[in-house]
Amino acid sequence: MNIYDIAKMAGVSIATVSRVVNGSDKVSEKTKRRVMEVIEKEGYTPNVFAQGLGLNTMHTAGILVPDISDLYMSSAISFLEEGLRNHGYNCILGCSGFRQESMAQHVQMLLSKKIDGLILVGSAYAGNGASERETDYIREAAAQVPVFVINGAVQGENVFSAVCGDREAMREVTRALLRRGRKRILFLTDSESYSAREKMAGYEEALTEAGRPVLGELKLKLRNRIHATRDLLLQYRNLDFDAVVATDDGMAVGAVKYAAARGLSIPEDLNIVGYNNSSLAVACEPELTSIDNRTEEICRETVDLFMRTLRGETVPEKHFSVSCRIVKRNTTDF
Amino acid sequence: MNIYDIAKMAGVSIATVSRVVNGSDKVSEKTKRRVMEVIEKEGYTPNVFAQGLGLNTMHTAGILVPDISDLYMSSAISFLEEGLRNHGYNCILGCSGFRQESMAQHVQMLLSKKIDGLILVGSAYAGNGASERETDYIREAAAQVPVFVINGAVQGENVFSAVCGDREAMREVTRALLRRGRKRILFLTDSESYSAREKMAGYEEALTEAGRPVLGELKLKLRNRIHATRDLLLQYRNLDFDAVVATDDGMAVGAVKYAAARGLSIPEDLNIVGYNNSSLAVACEPELTSIDNRTEEICRETVDLFMRTLRGETVPEKHFSVSCRIVKRNTTDF
DNA sequence: TTGTATGCGTTATCAC
DNA sequence: GTGATAACGCATACAA
Numbered sequence: 001m002n003i004y005d006i007a008k009m010a011g012v013s014i015a016t017v018s019r020v021v022n023g024s025d026k027v028s029e030k031t032k033r034r035v036m037e038v039i040e041k042e043g044y045t046p047n048v049f050a051q052g053l054g055l056n057t058m059h060t061a062g063i064l065v066p067d068i069s070d071l072y073m074s075s076a077i078s079f080l081e082e083g084l085r086n087h088g089y090n091c092i093l094g095c096s097g098f099r100q101e102s103m104a105q106h107v108q109m110l111l112s113k114k115i116d117g118l119i120l121v122g123s124a125y126a127g128n129g130a131s132e133r134e135t136d137y138i139r140e141a142a143a144q145v146p147v148f149v150i151n152g153a154v155q156g157e158n159v160f161s162a163v164c165g166d167r168e169a170m171r172e173v174t175r176a177l178l179r180r181g182r183k184r185i186l187f188l189t190d191s192e193s194y195s196a197r198e199k200m201a202g203y204e205e206a207l208t209e210a211g212r213p214v215l216g217e218l219k220l221k222l223r224n225r226i227h228a229t230r231d232l233l234l235q236y237r238n239l240d241f242d243a244v245v246a247t248d249d250g251m252a253v254g255a256v257k258y259a260a261a262r263g264l265s266i267p268e269d270l271n272i273v274g275y276n277n278s279s280l281a282v283a284c285e286p287e288l289t290s291i292d293n294r295t296e297e298i299c300r301e302t303v304d305l306f307m308r309t310l311r312g313e314t315v316p317e318k319h320f321s322v323s324c325r326i327v328k329r330n331t332t333d334f
Numbered sequence: 335m336n337i338y339d340i341a342k343m344a345g346v347s348i349a350t351v352s353r354v355v356n357g358s359d360k361v362s363e364k365t366k367r368r369v370m371e372v373i374e375k376e377g378y379t380p381n382v383f384a385q386g387l388g389l390n391t392m393h394t395a396g397i398l399v400p401d402i403s404d405l406y407m408s409s410a411i412s413f414l415e416e417g418l419r420n421h422g423y424n425c426i427l428g429c430s431g432f433r434q435e436s437m438a439q440h441v442q443m444l445l446s447k448k449i450d451g452l453i454l455v456g457s458a459y460a461g462n463g464a465s466e467r468e469t470d471y472i473r474e475a476a477a478q479v480p481v482f483v484i485n486g487a488v489q490g491e492n493v494f495s496a497v498c499g500d501r502e503a504m505r506e507v508t509r510a511l512l513r514r515g516r517k518r519i520l521f522l523t524d525s526e527s528y529s530a531r532e533k534m535a536g537y538e539e540a541l542t543e544a545g546r547p548v549l550g551e552l553k554l555k556l557r558n559r560i561h562a563t564r565d566l567l568l569q570y571r572n573l574d575f576d577a578v579v580a581t582d583d584g585m586a587v588g589a590v591k592y593a594a595a596r597g598l599s600i601p602e603d604l605n606i607v608g609y610n611n612s613s614l615a616v617a618c619e620p621e622l623t624s625i626d627n628r629t630e631e632i633c634r635e636t637v638d639l640f641m642r643t644l645r646g647e648t649v650p651e652k653h654f655s656v657s658c659r660i661v662k663r664n665t666t667d668f
Numbered sequence: 669t670t671g672t673a674t675g676c677g678t679t680a681t682c683a684c
Numbered sequence: 685g686t687g688a689t690a691a692c693g694c695a696t697a698c699a700a
Contacts, residue, residue, distance in 0.1 A: 002676090002677055002678085003677060003678065004677080012686075012687085013686065013687045013688070014677090014678085014679095014687090014688095015679090015680085015686070015687055015688080015689095016685085016686060016687075018678070018679060018680085019685095019686090021678095022679080026685060026686085027685070027686085028685060028686090031685080031686085045446050046677080046678065046679095047387070047448070047676085047677050047678065048446065048447055048448055048678095049383055049386035049387040049390070049392065049448060049676080049677075049678085050387050050676070050677030050678035050679085050692090051677080051678055051679075052383035052386065052387075052678090052692095053381070053383040053384050053386075053387050053676090053677080053678070053679095053691095053692045053693065053694085054677085054678050054679045054680080054691080054692055055678085055679070055692090056383070056692080058383065058447070060426070060447075063427075067412070068402075068408050068409075068411055068412045068415070069405070069408045069409040069412045071403070071405070071408075074402050074403045074405075074408035075402075075403040077402055077427070077429075078401070078402045078403045078429055081402070081427060081428070081429045082429060085428075085443075090426055090427075090428075090443070090444075090447060091426065091427045091428075092394070092424055092425065092426055092427075093397075093411070093415060093424075093425045093426075093427040094415070094419075094424075094425075095411075095412055095415045095416060095419075109419075109424070110424075112379050112382065113382055113392070113394075113424060114381070114382055114383060226613070226616050226617060227616065250613070253617045256619075257619075260619060279560070279584070279614060280613060280614070280617045282560050282561065283560060283587045283614045283617040283618045284617045284618060284619060285590075285591075285594060285618060285619040336692090336693055336694085337693060337694060337695095338693080346670075346671085347670065347671045347672075348671090348672095348693090348694080348695095349670070349671060349672080349695085349696080350669090350670060350671075352694070352695060352696080353669095353670090353695095355694095356695080360669065360670090361669070361670085362669060362670090365669085365670085380693080380694065380695095381692085381693050381694065382694095383692080383693075383694090384676090384692070384693035384694035384695090385693080385694055385695080386676095386694090387675095387676045387677065387678085387692090387693080387694075388675080388676050388693085388694050388695050388696085389676090389694085389695070390676080
């Protein structure tokens with residue numbers, strides 16, 4: 001059932017059918033009614049491929065995440081999908097993993113589908129800070145469609161980003177721990193992404209401004225898995241720390257498990273702060289103080305930016321930032 | 335840059351370019367090389383809209399989930415996306431929520447994008463068992479493209495499904511609890527979906543075969559939220575139960591929290607079994623015995639079915655089933 | 669082995 | 685208001 005069939009059945013030309021379908025006002029009420037009747041009866045919908053070919057868009061956004069089973073990313077996608085859909089855009093989803101090469105490849109794959117814009121979820125896409133060249137693939141993509149990076153700042157023409165103040169949040173938390181007399185604060189991370197670097201910077205700033213040394217032994221890189229974290233900490237028996245800040249709740253929960261295994265009481269012997277305020281923070285015992293990085297706001301802003309950019313508006317701010325919130329629960333005493 | 339440009343630059347016809355791009359063997363090595371050179375130099379890729387218009391496919395699968403921030407569904411999507419991508423198919427994602435009307439609407443939306451097949455993740459799509467009509471929208475969709483339901487059995491032409499043996503798993507777990515002397519086993523669920531009904535049936539079967547009555551007061555429907563579950567159980571102070579089985583880990587963790595609030599010891603005073611074996615099961619304390627419903631296998635099978643169906647193979651089994659696995663941790667003593 | 673011509677189903681630009 | 689017709693960029697049947 002195509003536009004020719006409908007035209008024939010309604011006794012009009014395809015141009016008129018097209019006008020009716022697209023709500024043109026240059027059609028008489030009478031013919032509009034007649035055409036609509038046929039359309040309804042036959043359940044006709046325009047062929048999106050033909051539309052796409054003519055208009056050069058199928059109203060889709062490409063969304064790329066490294067790992068969709070990560071709680072942070074899946075909730076981000078949830079917000080993005082809803083927002084985009086409300087504006088008539090569908091999402092083509094890609095899961096790229098964390099390998100640089102694979103990320104660039106996936107970007108190409110999405111571009112080849114002629115998406116209208118590309119949303120990269122997670123600071124993993126913003127490189128590890130080794131070199132500006134790491135993010136060249138983003139700027140190349142941006143030559144074709146606008147690119148929106150969530151939680152990672154990338155510079156470039158047609159590249160937009162929305163982040164939350166990870167550095168400030170981590171600085172504030174570290175400060176609070178120091179104020180409560182914590183002497184040796186362990187920093188746990190699983191990556192060197194933009195946001196991980198920001199968090200570490202905040203941690204170091206707080207130490208420095210308090211006149212404390214930044215000790216390499218207190219900065220651990222590890223896998224973001226609960227048991228792996230617990231076991232690693234158990235191995236470092238003589239590391240001697242009285243607080244833990246982690247760049248994701250998973251590692252923080254691992255620290256909680258470590259405390260249980262060592263018979264340490266929380267928060268008296270050990271303060272622990274997680275990140276992302278995921279359901280893990282509520283599941284563990286004692287429940288985890290965690291930093292809420294405002295996924296919903298960031299996603300909403302990104303969708304807004306997406307729509308405005310596609311409408312051809314020149315947006316004032318290419319880089320949007322929002323403050324994190326510290327959600328205090330029972331693993332801290334500040 | 336289109337096929338005409340490339341043809342002109344390479345000094346051949348568009349047919350030849352098309353042949354080269356599609357790897358036809360009826361092109362001489364020499365011209366193939368020449369054309370490829372131009373293609374590489376210009377970075378040409380075929381316009382997928384034009385391809386789609388001609389071939390009536392863009393090699394996309396529609397994937398619909400009620401809630402992508404649910405751990406079970408996001409991990410399912412992760413497996414599906416990878417599997418489909420390995421076969422050259424991309425995913426258009428929809429998040430429908432749990433409302434019947436919205437689910438049907440989203441199915442229409444995906445169909446309008448001319449997907450090659452539709453994958454519905456989660457038994458929510460299989461109806462609440464009230465009437466066969468609930469799933470009519472699935473059979474209607476199946477008139478256009480093959481539909482694959484994950485974790486919910488739906489009958490119909492061109493409808494396929496993959497489930498795990500929820501009924502058997504729940505029966506086995508309940509049996510084990512009874513064998514260990516548990517007298518009053520609480521059943522917690524947040525829905526009446528196909529899989530929830532299967533689980534309840536298994537629970538009831540185990541009770542019945544042990545000569546125990548199935549008590550309505552011991553079957554609770556509630557929201558799948560940790561604190562909400564805990565608080566609800568605290569309200570029912572005189573309910574008197576010595577075991578809990580839940581249709582999702584979230585509620586089971588809520589029961590763990592309830593035990594902590596009441597000062598009950600686990601597993602001595604209370605046995606608890608969760609479902610889906612998510613990261614929540616590992617995050618909570620004590621760690622949760624949970625049922626692994628084999629998401630990866632089910633998704634792999636679904637992708638396989640998807641590909642075979644699209645290739646026009648007649649598949650022997652429209653309904654695939656795999657057994658769950660009970661993952662014993664520290665909230666049970668069987 | 670290569671080229672020509674046509675169809676795919678729209679939208680949009682013209683005439684009328 | 686309405687209709688004829690030209691793009692849009694590809695794959696492919698058919699000719700050469």
